[in-house]
Amino acid sequence: MSKIKKVLIANRGEIALRIMRTLREMEILSVAVYSEADRNAPHVHFADEAVCLGPAPSKQSYLLQDKIIQLSIGLKVDAIHPGYGFLSENAAFAQKVQEAGIIFIGPSSAAIEIMGSKLGAKKAVSQYNIPLVPGTDDPISDLKEAKKVAKNIGYPILIKASAGGGGKGMRIVGDEEQFEEQVQRAVSEAHSSFGDGAVFIEKYINSPRHIEIQILGDQHGNIVHLFERECSIQRRHQKVIEEAPSAVVTPSMRQKMGIAAINVAKACNYYGAGTVEFIVDEKLNFYFLEMNTRLQVEHPVTELITGKDLVREQVLIAEGKALSFNQEDLSITGHAIETRVYAEDPKNNFLPDIGKLHTYKRPEGPGIRVDDGFEEGMDIPIYYDPMIAKLICYAEDREKCIEKMIRAIDGYKITGIENTLQFAKYVMKHPSFRSGAFDTKFIEKFFSPENLVTEFSRDEKTILAALGVYIFKQSSPKNQAYPSKSLNEKSNWTKRKKRG
Template sequence: MLKKLLIANRGEIAVRVIKTARSLGYRTVAVYSEADARALHVEMADEAVCIGPAQVSESYLRAEAIVEAAVKTGADCVHPGYGFLSENSGFARACKDAGLVFVGPPEAAIELMGSKRRSKIAMQEAGVPVVPGFEGDNASDEELIKAAKDIGYPLMIKASAGGGGRGMRLVESEDQLADNIQRARSEAKQAFGDGELILEKAVIEPRHIEIQVFADQHGNAVYLGERDCSVQRRHQKVVEEAPSPFVTPELREAMGEAAVKAALACGYEGAGTVEFLVDKNRNFYFLEMNTRLQVEHPVTELITGQDLVAWQLSVAEGLPLPLAQDEIRLNGHAIEVRLYAEDPANDFTPQTGPLHQFKPGEGEGLRFDTGVRSGDSVTPHYDPMLAKVVAWGENRNEARRRLLRALEDTTVFGVTTNRYFLSRIIADETFGAGEATTAFLQQAFRDDPSMAPKDISLRELALAACVFSHGSSGPDADHQNLSTSWSNAPATVTPMKLECGEKFLELLVRRTGNHFTVTRGEDQYALDLESMGSGLLCIIDNSIRQQCQYHRQGDHLYLQASGQSVALRDATHQPTSGAAASGSGRIKATMDGAIIDVLVEAGQAVKQGDTLVILEAMKMEHPVKADRDGRVGEVLASKGDQVKRNQLLVAISAEETTPEESGQ
């Protein structure tokens, strides 16, 4: 009997595993970095051990420190979660050598399926359909270029050890190949310490369908339906749902049987996911196998009524699978989205900072898996996912409707998130019709307003004026029945200047009792303030009573109205000169990270949009581009530098380029 579980992870997956383990009677042990000392998963566990500094290489990737923590606390089993060491065969072996039960597959299965090259060869031998391509052992750039001629274009470059879209490039033509091989290899080395690449024929606009499989130590294996993960950005999943609106019962059975065949072929045990690409004719091809619990496992749990972490622990104890294949039933529909601290209007740049308020939406059929709460901070050290928002319904439209409302009602104040972007996807007609492929975001959705800088409306300015005019910044201040207390107040007209992003907006605010009229230029907006307090603004707008969430932190105000969020600062008594001008030529780091390449030098002519610096953060490469035409005056960063967000990297002068330099 296993009794004490160490969770070798952090954040929402650590919290999620702890919840099930506690319900089954396990004592739990958390590990944490110095940056996570006050994290939710640390507080929830029975015991916790600090394993190093904030950097993942010095903490969550230190297998020896985690094993030592397990031995020190008397844990008898280790759950790896996902990411970090979850698919590291050496870590699984180290646990076994220390007398610990690894809650996952044998190290041989992890090692085989962790290589896209070797796993693809193994699947071909097992009779599982695969995408045509080239899987040469440690192929050189020259070998890849030669193989590409036989495969044809478009094709995919993939990191053999990769996942999450890292080290992956779509190549449309031969002239793009050499540079993309170099970039993919560099990113693969940064992310996985392994630059091996393979090539595959690109399946155009496919569905990304994955099968949840489970195997025990007695030779039994089953599949628990499929998940449709076709809505992706840069090969990273954005929306996941089960069952797929594209999959027929016949296709589900065929893919399920192929997934079970894949699991048995590698001697699998525990939870795993076999991922497939499916073309428009419903032909499916093996993509990869993830030898761990998936981020999106909640949608499978909601439609099967099963706890997959409980299944993992049961298998780890040597018990047979809880259900046989003919006992597994699918019920209803579930959809999951990943709520990130990122800015869709700024190329999805990760965001850091305090979470002044984090309050999930509430309602029937909703599930929030999260590792944060109000008062926490989003740091640059780890993945910026705040929560997985999941909705279940009797049918797909009910699940969509519940998820849309949950997103609109969830409040996150302090950092920019992709919440509005997600809600627009769920409400989109193409997605609603079940027709979204992996090309959906790049094609049908590419011009959606959620991915462009937001223009603040006069209505939002009026709401802000209501809060700032009141003068109190206490978050718990309660001022109810304002219509009664202010009804006889004399009219006042006050100038107000609000800062939104890099813009300063000048207003005139006329207040008569509880009635506000805000004027900007020739435009006006009027509303009545009914009540204000405890983070909720109640107004009468065009004879309609409505509510708006807000959070005020000194001169800073966060508003959430009509499903959108906006952040403003009261700059009435501040000069406007502090704002950075658009196209200033002062090129700054978009986030904390490391400089892995500098592509320009002082005196070089550049054009707006040229990549100047490659910044690596969160295991992804981010190009930093010129915001104007001109000539490089100073280069203030070097390869290998660690930089902070908004640190000046390159200065571009306004000096005009010659016709030859500008390409004219």
């Protein structure tokens, strides 16, 4: 076992800062890397050391594998934590880190490679009798043969890229006439996005839910699951609101999904923190979708309902320690919801917005957590993901948690850029969300820009009410009769009017 004393975080923003906070609690030194655009970012100031990687574009900074490794060697770093995004699921980077004699705080490069391919992942888990969506096991190579397969599965079907995610290289095909054109589009997009044009066929599931299971595995073969997260509120196939536990998962279903997730991890000899994603149909049948071999954006909701610091567990696993708890030690306490606060305009198809955070005030109070990487006065750069922060609320049950989230949103003050806070409030108040009867098509079914009316705070309402009273009094007939006279003058004028 190796004691980790110094960690370089190969990431930026809120996740870099979040990792550093746990490292500080563990008395481990942290090294920040940053681009020129992030020179004054909070994670840079919080770290024990900080080094500039290069210009703002990620290809000239955060994606420079060799430079990051050389910096780590020069700074005598024991380990590298990749966070999420950027290099976190890059098998070649993980391998290079290990070959340089540095600990990679994550799974083995072999596990990343297996699960980085959707087709490779399906083959790996097939030996464990894990439910899979009906589809092909190999990339499409013969269009005529593929058409036969699609017909046997039954339309609509889904064309999916084997590499990558986020909805890229994905096409819904409603009938045979669309098949060839949609396959060509999927291949082209997959190749341009991931450098891999391999696509395959899956049965398209109408009204699906996206539910995932958090797992932890050590390097001694011990694997546990930390229950589920509901991630069905999405835009452009990317999550915007997550919660734990799910409103529809029963104890029996939870156990079955947990066992399936552990078996997925076993299929690639997994260690570290990972997430097994499932698609769930209207009858609550679940099917393996993919595995994310890293820490997830939405990990805080799991931390809140289990009491486990997942970053701390990642570090301990990387040091070679065995898990200090087993499955029977884990239980769900309370409910947690996370809102991703994006610099996007929900009234304009969630298009990213950039600019300066003129006002930036975080909500406070019991059960409210904000993971962010910005301060008031900072600019939102165009070069990276538009997420400003994660707003996480925790309460004893789901209803109280929803109400707390609404109050927290009202207390979150952001001006200068468009953001998704009011959209999140709309979701929290919607009957389908509150009842748990929603799926990944929530936005398509229920949301339109007209839903977002301007809301005012209590103080603003008081001022507007007072202004309304003032305007009413000034425009009343009595006041119009005596627009500029004193009370005595008004009285004399009235008497003259009566006599005349």
